[in-house]
Amino acid sequence: MPRIPEVTLANPRADRVKQVRALSGRPARSRHGQFLVEGPQGVREAVRHAAGDVRDVYLTPQAAERYGEILAAAREAGLFVHVATPEVLAAMSPDAQGVLAVARTRETALGDALDRVRAASPASPLLVAVLSNVRDPGNAGTVVRASDAAGADLVVLAGESVDVHNPKVVRSTAGSLFHLPVVTGVPLPDAVRALRAAGCTVLAADGAGEDDLDDLLDVAGPAAARGAGTPDLAASTAWIFGNEAWGLPAPDRALADAVVRVPIRGRAESLNLATAATVCLYASSRAQR
Template structure:
């Protein structure tokens, strides 16, 4: 068992801060689901820390780790790596997953998400999870959005972070322009749009390759980005609620695209 003062543990603890993650090009994935999916992406997991009880409980997960990459640690050390009240005792040190926008678009994605100034890590993780479930290919984060490798975001993504192309640090206007140049229809979401999602669906517009653009949880998208997108769209609200939160609105839009493509895809 590693000592609580071990240098490897100290380096891993540094990954609980944004600066530490940025400088190391690494992040932590905690819990059985996240670690399992991380191990399923070749070259991602650098090492795994587990308490004795977690190693026994999640032996099926650890069976997929590289020989010699798993180290036993104390419950105290596991707590120091965790950002949860009740740590699961299983943590993987992972290489950052960032790809360039050019590489992501070069794979001819069918469904893309652009997040602009998305500040809540729980929302970011939930959108990553929903994007994966809806069959999206990439999630793009503006430079002023939350770090997708934040512990809460990684947990909320429930392993989906490891299934998608992730692009970070983007200028959103440039990202929208590049998506348009790559043949993606760019759709900006705003409650003030005259066109609603139902109309867009009925028109058959969502059968094509699409990039959905979502803004800040409180302020939405700035005017210049609404203008940069090809169309602005609102999610219709049929009841008395003022609006949907960001993650819910993203889920509705992404599944509308997924359904349109499943029923009658364009070549």
């Protein structure tokens, strides 16, 4: 068990506390190039996998004792660790659960991210999730988490999608934000062009799609007998997922090589965005492996 440092922050009205709390808003995040990571799971993964981007770590004495591995990893990485009273952590963020970090935002160009992924695994098919105008923070974060779990290489938040550093998005990723590259601020047509140039078949997920996901799984792989124009889920694939309320408009669907529906066997009208994205990503993951 690492030695617990003494409390150094006890005033919930201190300027530092106000500055950290302000990062819950987009103006402060944009101005300072920093964002909040709230809760033990997110902070643990940030310290383990993106320590170079972590500016400060804050813990209550109780959290420092309970999550000794976070304290030890932060110290090993040479990070600034501050022990604060529960009142200070609550003032910084009501969702901190006694553990909070401030991290630097890092803008990544789509081309650079694709180059790094290709260099790391040149022989493996790509799997990419593209969120187009997805506004709900919980959905966006859950798709990042599902992409990570399915072994995807990259997530792109295109168009007017939610800020990936929104605290609700960061919490919803459960630390996956620090496991794979997430590119933001790319117009959807530009993202499609770059992904197609990288060798990806671009598939739009939509309930009115002509291609059935299960049928594509049945004929996935190099030895399968597919009809002309039928996409191969075993090949490099980029999935486009649309807005929660209105899905993908016709111009966005037209950018894709095919429009694919997730089969619904029961009486549910539809699947929500995050669930549909998870099903599609795992279908590709299964076919590619």
